[in-house]
Amino acid sequence: MSADTQKRLAGEAAALRVESGMIVGLGTGSTAAWFVKALAARGLSGLRCVPTSEATAELARELGLPLSTLEDTPRIDLTVDGADEVGPGLALIKGGGAALLREKLVWEASSRCIVIADKAKVVPVLGKFALPIEVVAFGHKTTANRIADVLSDHEIAMPARVRTAERGLVRTDGGNLIYDASCQAIHNPIRLADDLKLITGVVEHGLFLDLADEAIIGTDDGVELLTP
Numbered sequence: 714m715s716a717d718t719q720k721r722l723a724g725e726a727a728a729l730r731v732e733s734g735m736i737v738g739l740g741t742g743s744t745a746a747w748f749v750k751a752l753a754a755r756g757l758s759g760l761r762c763v764p765t766s767e768a769t770a771e772l773a774r775e776l777g778l779p780l781s782t783l784e785d786t787p788r789i790d791l792t793v794d795g796a797d798e799v800g801p802g803l804a805l806i807k808g809g810g811a812a813l814l815r816e817k818l819v820w821e822a823s824s825r826c827i828v829i830a831d832k833a834k835v836v837p838v839l840g841k842f843a844l845p846i847e848v849v850a851f852g853h854k855t856t857a858n859r860i861a862d863v864l865s866d867h868e869i870a871m872p873a874r875v876r877t878a879e880r881g882l883v884r885t886d887g888g889n890l891i892y893d894a895s896c897q898a899i900h901n902p903i904r905l906a907d908d909l910k911l912i913t914g915v916v917e918h919g920l921f922l923d924l925a926d927e928a929i930i931g932t933d934d935g936v937e938l939l940t941p
């Protein structure tokens with residue numbers, strides 16, 4: 714079974730957790746898109762959906778899901794979102810699609826968060842997937858030097874690299890830049906998360922710790938449920 718089919722199964726299973734009248738946080742990425750499609754197909758009444766990116770907002774709009782904002786609906790009942798890695802205790806790396814800041818704001822405003830992923834995303838130790846770090850553009854090279862110092866304190870030798878695409882530096886929906894830190898193994902995610910947050914110029918990082926209440930993992934045999 715392909716990774717995409719596993720993502721679809723996870724997205725469809727998560728859509729069944731949504732009830733009419735809920736305020737729902739919509740994640741970003743290819744897995745979250747399956748959830749958005751499955752949710753729209755259910756045709757539930759009274760939903761209000763808070764998207765975590767412009768891309769998700771556009772998809773939800775096309776599918777006729779009623780959109781809201783964190784300003785208008787600051788308390789969210791349930792958020793469903795993908796992840797780049799799902800580690801022990803449902804510690805996550807997110808931000809491969811550069812949406813980590815809005816995602817974290819929506820996750821933290823949610824009573825319940827479900828992460829959905831294909832089986833290959835489940836890892837024994839976080840860090841094979843490069844950790845995204847969102848940085849303000851002003852002085853970003855100076856900020857990158859400070860990030861390198863923190864990484865080196867964590868025995869991570871490779872400095873983080875600014876994310877680029879065909880048209881130059883990748884900008885987030887908020888206009889910031891992304892640095893990707895190739896960590897290989899993050900032995901103390903809590904301390905790394907704290908240390909990165911202390912750097913002026915770092916807006917957010919992709920470590921989502923203690924936020925996911927449940928994981929729905931698509932596998933070749935259906936879905937597997939994980940709890941922290």
Ligand SMILES: O=C[C@H](O)[C@H](O)[C@H](O)COP(=O)(O)O
Binds near residue numbers: 812
């Ligand atoms: O910024 C993007 C998000 O954190 C995504 O949820 C994450 O990158 C997973 O994306 P995908 O489902 O496409 O693998």
